[in-house]
Amino acid sequence: MRVGLDIGGTKTVGVVLDAGGSILATHRVPTGRGNAEVAATAIAVIDELAQRSRVPSSSFTSIGIGIPGVVDAKTGEVSHAVNLGLTRLSLRHELAAHFAASVAVENDVNAAAVGVWHLLADPTLESMAYLNLGTGLAAGLVLDGRLRRGSRGTAGEIGHIPVDPHGPPCACGQFGCLELSASGAAIARLWPGAGDRALPALLRAAAAGDADAAAARDTLVANIAAAVRVLVLTIDVDVVVIGGGMISAESPLIAAVQDVLDVWASRSPFIHSLELSSRVRYAPSAGALAAIGAAHLATPGVLSST
Ligand SMILES: [Zn+2]
Structure with a gap:
């Protein structure tokens, strides 16, 4: 099972996808501002998604994050996310400390593009x-x-x-x-x-x-x-x-x-x-395009080092 989060300036949306790409659970909360609050919001949403999908978070195989700002997809570091009050946050490091799953971090528009691509199919x-x-x-x-x-x-x-x-x-x-x-x-x-x-x-x-x-x-x-x-x-x-x-x-x-x-x-x-x-x-009318796309970030063939 794969988790996708779309961390936006006002709300954070999370989804859990099964192996076939169907949505098992969703959760949506206001996003906190600043490094500590943004990371805490993401962790709380993932914990709630585990509850809602009735599985331990240890069974999530991957966590993908879409977030505005400049994202270094190789290091999972976010910077210049002005609307979130972030200057520089190693989001992958923060989440890897809490969850066993692999963590991918991507710019939110790129994550939405991946979501659109999968929904167009x-x-x-x-x-x-x-x-x-x-x-x-x-x-x-x-x-x-x-x-x-x-x-x-x-x-x-x-x-x-x-x-x-x-x-x-x-x-x-x-x-x-x-x-x-x-x-x-x-x-x-x-x-x-x-x-x-x-x-x-x-x-x-x-x-x-x-x-x-x-x-x-x-x-x-x-x-x-x-x-x-x-x-x-x-x-x-x-x-x-x-x-x-x-x-x-x-x-x-x-x-x-x-x-x-x-x-x-x-x-x-x-x-x-x-x-x-x-x-x-x-675009396909899905309420969680970027979150769905983020969940697909770990899908082989979508990720590219370029
Ligand atoms: Zn300009």
């Missing part, structure tokens, strides 16, 4: 980019059936590609990064004002004829479409799966992104030949 696919639209924007890459981290763990960090040299400053120190116009955090910047500044409110206001909201929606959609184009032009993945906190199954966002891609195709025979629009898919 589409044998016709060789490659996939999972485009995560949350507070920020990043992609997780599965190429030839294996997670691709890159030489420094930054493969897929396309949110920090500068697209507007005259754009606003980004927290990364550059200017005009893509995620400043294509993420949850981008909405309030593109559509400033009081009240709910989340995507559903923006789409409602735009549909109701608010010109500022319509302009913000169009900018947002065009930049998400640009992210899809970047992913296909750099790695030519079979599909770009869009998910994350900004996306819900009933959201018209993806259809709008596909409309933009179709307009670009109508203007360029080259873009037309890439069939961008038909490569875009919604």
Whole structure:
């Protein structure tokens, strides 16, 4: 049995999978802040998962963790997880002191990408980019059936590609990064004002004829479409799966992104030949994508040293 945890800024979600990949138990608690609290939350969730699945935690064969921030998958060390109040935490070391299972630690978007790959379970696919639209924007890459981290763990960090040299400053120190116009955090910047500044409110206001909201929606959609184009032009993945906190199954966002891609195709025979629009898919609607993906991290064939 394999355990997967998704340690997020507000909650930690845990799952236990059996050998066939079915979910035996889930647990969800608020995440504590700071090194000691984050580690204690993870340990408590794993203990509770053992209770819920009615087995001793010693029968868990592997524990996979998805966590935001910079993750060294070789050492299991997490750093710069600002939302969790972490500076540097050797999460693998902390968990290995409590549990006999092997422990794998991975960036949360990469873990979600692995989860999407397993849930799609589409044998016709060789490659996939999972485009995560949350507070920020990043992609997780599965190429030839294996997670691709890159030489420094930054493969897929396309949110920090500068697209507007005259754009606003980004927290990364550059200017005009893509995620400043294509993420949850981008909405309030593109559509400033009081009240709910989340995507559903923006789409409602735009549909109701608010010109500022319509302009913000169009900018947002065009930049998400640009992210899809970047992913296909750099790695030519079979599909770009869009998910994350900004996306819900009933959201018209993806259809709008596909409309933009179709307009670009109508203007360029080259873009037309890439069939961008038909490569875009919604992420499977699972509440625990990253936790499921984390549980699969120990699956042979998914892990890659690159
Ligand atoms: Zn940036």
